[in-house]
Amino acid sequence: MRDSRSYRSNGRPRSPRVRSSRPNPYEHYRARRRRSSGSSFGKSLTIMAIIFFVILAGILFFANIENIFSIFGKKSNSGLDFNLPFGPHRENILLLGVDSNGADSDLWVGTRTDTIILMNIDPRTKTVNAISIPRDSKVYLPDGMGTQKINAAHAIGGIKMTVKTIEDTLGVKIDRYIMFHDQGVREIVKALGGVDIYVEKNMKYDDYAGKLHINISKGKHHLTDKDVVEYLRFRHDAMGDIGRTKRQQWFLRGLLADLKKPETVVKIPKLVSVAHKYVKTDMTPYEMSQYAALATHFDMDNIEVAMLPGGPNKQGYISYWILDPEKTQEVINRLIYRKKFDGVKEEYSASIMSSASRKDDAAKLKQELEDNGINVICSGTSSSTHSQFVAHSKYVTIDYYADLKKQVPGVKSKQFVYEPANYLCAQSDFTIVLADEN
Numbered sequence: 320m321r322d323s324r325s326y327r328s329n330g331r332p333r334s335p336r337v338r339s340s341r342p343n344p345y346e347h348y349r350a351r352r353r354r355s356s357g358s359s360f361g362k363s364l365t366i367m368a369i370i371f372f373v374i375l376a377g378i379l380f381f382a383n384i385e386n387i388f389s390i391f392g393k394k395s396n397s398g399l400d401f402n403l404p405f406g407p408h409r410e411n412i413l414l415l416g417v418d419s420n421g422a423d424s425d426l427w428v429g430t431r432t433d434t435i436i437l438m439n440i441d442p443r444t445k446t447v448n449a450i451s452i453p454r455d456s457k458v459y460l461p462d463g464m465g466t467q468k469i470n471a472a473h474a475i476g477g478i479k480m481t482v483k484t485i486e487d488t489l490g491v492k493i494d495r496y497i498m499f500h501d502q503g504v505r506e507i508v509k510a511l512g513g514v515d516i517y518v519e520k521n522m523k524y525d526d527y528a529g530k531l532h533i534n535i536s537k538g539k540h541h542l543t544d545k546d547v548v549e550y551l552r553f554r555h556d557a558m559g560d561i562g563r564t565k566r567q568q569w570f571l572r573g574l575l576a577d578l579k580k581p582e583t584v585v586k587i588p589k590l591v592s593v594a595h596k597y598v599k600t601d602m603t604p605y606e607m608s609q610y611a612a613l614a615t616h617f618d619m620d621n622i623e624v625a626m627l628p629g630g631p632n633k634q635g636y637i638s639y640w641i642l643d644p645e646k647t648q649e650v651i652n653r654l655i656y657r658k659k660f661d662g663v664k665e666e667y668s669a670s671i672m673s674s675a676s677r678k679d680d681a682a683k684l685k686q687e688l689e690d691n692g693i694n695v696i697c698s699g700t701s702s703s704t705h706s707q708f709v710a711h712s713k714y715v716t717i718d719y720y721a722d723l724k725k726q727v728p729g730v731k732s733k734q735f736v737y738e739p740a741n742y743l744c745a746q747s748d749f750t751i752v753l754a755d756e757n
Contacts, residue, residue, distance in 0.1 A: 413482060414436040416435075416498075416499050417500055426500050431473060432498075436450065440610075451624070451625070457632075469488075489651055495602050499599075503596070505547065505548060509543075510593060514541070514570070514574050515540070516541075516570060522550070623653075624735070624737070627642055628739060643740070646740055649739050659716065663714060666694055669693050670696065670751070672701035674702070674755045677754070687727045706751075708733040710749045711741040712749065
């Protein structure tokens, strides 16, 4: 296990810094945490959620203004054309989900960023990559605040410290940010009248001090806003916060599916009102409208996502996620700097993980892969309820996946995930997860 030092993106440990003699805002942060009456819910900001809210902002901006298209774009048969004000170069957008500060005060003061996603958008190729940063990642905060969990940066120093911390830790430049308050998740679900979700396991937990009681059975559910709070707050399994992060992603997929229903159209005014209150950004309305237009061109199946690699570490009563500097740099190079690896291998290897009910599908897929010269070196059972294509090797790019889908139909329609650390099944180039249909 690595030591507790934070690392630069080049893998070199940071040098110790002298703590400032000026008043330490961390003391105020600690006091706010002691006053908080309970843990927050949700933390449910993912790339899909933000795309929705950007589109929603566009709806708000263009609503009932027929001639506005002549200023910011023009309507065509394929939808709204876009002409991004910042040019055709790639942009890094920081997406933050903030919790409640436990008081009736400013929504954005003293709040922790318990969902952190760095999104890279390329207007030229109309593609987007997204990196999830675990909230417990141990980092060094600027201004002499020492080592903390990364989610404390916003509570201590606001958006400025959050941006600076991520830029210093990962060696990237952040161009824009969007924040979403977790209370907005409840309000959206309430406005929609609930969300259809497949719950992957029985969830049972009682916290009488925190007034949290979770009792949701495995299977398909129509979750109310109260149910969603319980589902998204559940973390009492082997995966802890990492498992909760994955549940957030699948919740948002279910949310987007409901948003596409025709009956949602009449609920747009309420959704716009929620977005106006619970979204904070440094983008202008014009910029958001152009992102909204660009977002309509995204193919959700071609979004490449990753979580910063690392491992859990507990120091006393504090649990951290210790980033692996080398593998973290691989993720940054691939998803943010878009460094392409043009080499190919003579032979690729694969693993197949499937649910018990899809053993026949796994056997068929194994045969299809081997017929196309891919060596299946490992098969196993997975309890996952969501199918994925997980790349482990630098040779397995999104372009490779696109070509593979043409040759092997069984790998289609799966979320593309880059995970350089292969913990699933042997040291294969990629793993295909076949989950129960839900």
